[in-house]
Amino acid sequence: MINTHVKRGLWVCGLLATLGLGSALTGTVAQAATYTTVSSKTLTKTAYHKDSTKGALYSQGHTYKIANLKSYPNTTWYATQQATLKHGNSKGIYLYVSNKAGSVKGWVWHGYLAKGKALTGMTYAKxxxxxxxxxxxxxxxxxxxxxxxxxxxxxxxxxxxxxxxxxxxxxxxxxxxxxxxxxxxxxxxxxxxxxxxxxxxxxxxxxxxxxxxxxxxxxxxxxxxxxxxxxxxxxxxxxxxxxxxxxxxxxxxxxxxxxxxxxxxxxxxxxxxxxxxxxxxxxxxxxxxxxxxxxxxxxxxxxxxxxxxxxxxxxxxxxxxxxxxxxxxxxxxxxxxxxxxxxxxxxxxxxxxxxxxxxxxxxxxxxxxxxxxxxxxxxxxxxxxxxxxx
Missing domain, CATH: 3.40.710.10 (DD-peptidase/beta-lactamase superfamily)
Incomplete structure (x- = not known):
C-alpha cells in the first residue's frame, strides 16, 4: 500500500510535474503534502516500456527518486500493482514496476509508460x-x-x-x-x-x-x-x-x-x-x-x-x-x-x-x-x- 501522507524531508526538484499531479517545485526541499489513496489493486504481471522522454521511478512514499526512465531506454518494466492517488483536486494513476531482474523497482505515473515489451536491437538509427x-x-x-x-x-x-x-x-x-x-x-x-x-x-x-x-x-x-x-x-x-x-x-x-x-x-x-x-x-x-x-x-x-x-x-x-x-x-x-x-x-x-x-x-x-x-x-x-x- 502507498502511504497517505508524505512527511517533510528531502524532495526531488520537479517531483509533482514528473508525477503528473501539479506544478514543478524549484528546490530540493518541499513542504509536506497529503496524498490520499483513492483505490489500489494487484495486477496480473504486465509488461510496459518507456513512452516518454520524461518520468521516473519513486519510492513507495514518494520521498526520493529511484531512477529516471530515460536512463533505461530499452528496459521492459513489469507492473504488479496499480493505485490512484489524489492530491488536491487532481488524481493520478500510478504503477508499481520493476525490471526483469528486480534490481530496479518503484512507482511511476502510468502516462509515462505504454503496454508491451521494450524494443531492442535498434542501435544505430538516429x-x-x-x-x-x-x-x-x-x-x-x-x-x-x-x-x-x-x-x-x-x-x-x-x-x-x-x-x-x-x-x-x-x-x-x-x-x-x-x-x-x-x-x-x-x-x-x-x-x-x-x-x-x-x-x-x-x-x-x-x-x-x-x-x-x-x-x-x-x-x-x-x-x-x-x-x-x-x-x-x-x-x-x-x-x-x-x-x-x-x-x-x-x-x-x-x-x-x-x-x-x-x-x-x-x-x-x-x-x-x-x-x-x-x-x-x-x-x-x-x-x-x-x-x-x-x-x-x-x-x-x-x-x-x-x-x-x-x-x-x-x-x-x-x-x-x-x-x-x-x-x-x-x-x-x-x-x-x-x-x-x-x-x-x-x-x-x-x-x-x-x-x-x-x-x-x-x-x-x-x-x-x-x-x-x-x-x-x-x-x-x-x-x-x-x-x-x-
Whole structure:
C-alpha cells in the first residue's frame, strides 16, 4: 500500500510535474503534502516500456527518486500493482514496476509508460518510426518529430507528384521529357551522383525516368521528372513544399527533387534554396509514404521489381528486404519502398509490407548503419501491437 501522507524531508526538484499531479517545485526541499489513496489493486504481471522522454521511478512514499526512465531506454518494466492517488483536486494513476531482474523497482505515473515489451536491437538509427498505414497511428518512434536529411528517400515525394500529374490527365507515361541539360548529363556520368546516363540527343519518356528514379534511385532522372511536372526545378521544389503543407507536415522542408544535398548539386547548377539538404522527420516521411501507397497503390507492385532494363541500362532495386535478398523474411511480406544514402544523411530506408492478418505497416529509419536489419527488427516489434490486427 502507498502511504497517505508524505512527511517533510528531502524532495526531488520537479517531483509533482514528473508525477503528473501539479506544478514543478524549484528546490530540493518541499513542504509536506497529503496524498490520499483513492483505490489500489494487484495486477496480473504486465509488461510496459518507456513512452516518454520524461518520468521516473519513486519510492513507495514518494520521498526520493529511484531512477529516471530515460536512463533505461530499452528496459521492459513489469507492473504488479496499480493505485490512484489524489492530491488536491487532481488524481493520478500510478504503477508499481520493476525490471526483469528486480534490481530496479518503484512507482511511476502510468502516462509515462505504454503496454508491451521494450524494443531492442535498434542501435544505430538516429531517427525511426513505425506507422499503421491503415489508421496513421504511430506504433513506435525514436526522434519521430525531429527533421533530418533523408537522401533519396526524398524521391517518394517526387514519385507522388509525378503520379499525381499523370492521374489528373495533365500528362502521360509516353510524354518525352527534356533531358538535354548539360548539368543532368554530367550528373548521370558522375561516379558519386550518377545512376542513369542521359545520352545527348536521345529521347526519354516519363515512364523510363520514373522507373530509373524509383528502382535505381537515379538523381538526374528525378530532377528531370520534377522539371516535367512543374516546368522548372525551382517550381517543382516549391510544389514539394506546398504538398507537404497541404498534408499538414510540420517537420518537412525540401530543397532538392532527388535528395542530393546542395553541396553536391551546385557542381551541376541544380542547387536551390539556402538550406543544404532536404530535412524531414521520420513521422513525416511515413506520412508521405502513406499518401503514396494509399493514393497510388500500384507503387507496391512496382516496388517488388528487383531489377529492370530501361533503355539498355540496368536499374537495380537496392531494397534488400525483397524476396531473394539477404534480409528477406517471408512473414513480413515487404513490397516496398525506397532506399537512400548520402554521407550526411547516412543509410535511410522507408519500408512497407502487410503481414497476414495485420494492417499494412510503414517503417522509416534515418541515419542508420544497418538499415535492413533494424527495419526488420522494427517491423517485427510493431506487429506485436494489438492495434495492428485486422
Amino acid at each position: 531517427g525511426a518510426t513505425a506507422m499503421d498505414a491503415k489508421t496513421g497511428k504511430i506504433i513506435w518512434s525514436r526522434a519521430g518529430n525531429t527533421a533530418r536529411p533523408i537522401a533519396s528517400v526524398s524521391k517518394i515525394m517526387t514519385l507522388y507528384l509525378t503520379l499525381q500529374k499523370i492521374e489528373s490527365g495533365k500528362g502521360s507515361w509516353s510524354d518525352v521529357v527534356d533531358t538535354s541539360s548539360k548539368g543532368l548529363i554530367m550528373m548521370g556520368n558522375s561516379a558519386s551522383c550518377g545512376g542513369f546516363k542521359f545520352k545527348t540527343g536521345h529521347k526519354y519518356t516519363v515512364k523510363q525516368l520514373y522507373d530509373a528514379a524509383f528502382l535505381a534511385s537515379s538523381n538526374n532522372a528525378a530532377i528531370a521528372l520534377g522539371q516535367w511536372v512543374a516546368g522548372s526545378n525551382g517550381a517543382f521544389i516549391r510544389q514539394m513544399n506546398a504538398q507537404a503543407k497541404t498534408w499538414g507536415l510540420k517537420h518537412a522542408h525540401f530543397v532538392s527533387a532527388s535528395g542530393l544535398e546542395n553541396s553536391d548539386l551546385r557542381a551541376f547548377s541544380y542547387s536551390y534554396g539556402s538550406a543544404n539538404a532536404n530535412q524531414v522527420s521520420p513521422n513525416d516521411v511515413a506520412t508521405i509514404a502513406r499518401h503514396l501507397i494509399t493514393d497510388y497503390p500500384q507503387v507496391l507492385t512496382e516496388g517488388t521489381i528487383g531489377s529492370k532494363t530501361v533503355d539498355g541500362q540496368l536499374c537495380y532495386n537496392y531494397n534488400n528486404l525483397l524476396k531473394g535478398r539477404k534480409y528477406y523474411q517471408s512473414s513480413l511480406k515487404v513490397d516496398g519502398l525506397k532506399t537512400g544514402y548520402t554521407p550526411l544523411a547516412g543509410y535511410c530506408f522507408v519500408g512497407t509490407g502487410q503481414k497476414t492478418g495485420k494492417h499494412r505497416l510503414i517503417t522509416v529509419v534515418l541515419h542508420d548503419e544497418d538499415e535492413f536489419t533494424e527495419t526488420r527488427t522494427l517491423m517485427n516489434y510493431a506487429y506485436q501491437s494489438s492495434s495492428m490486427n485486422d
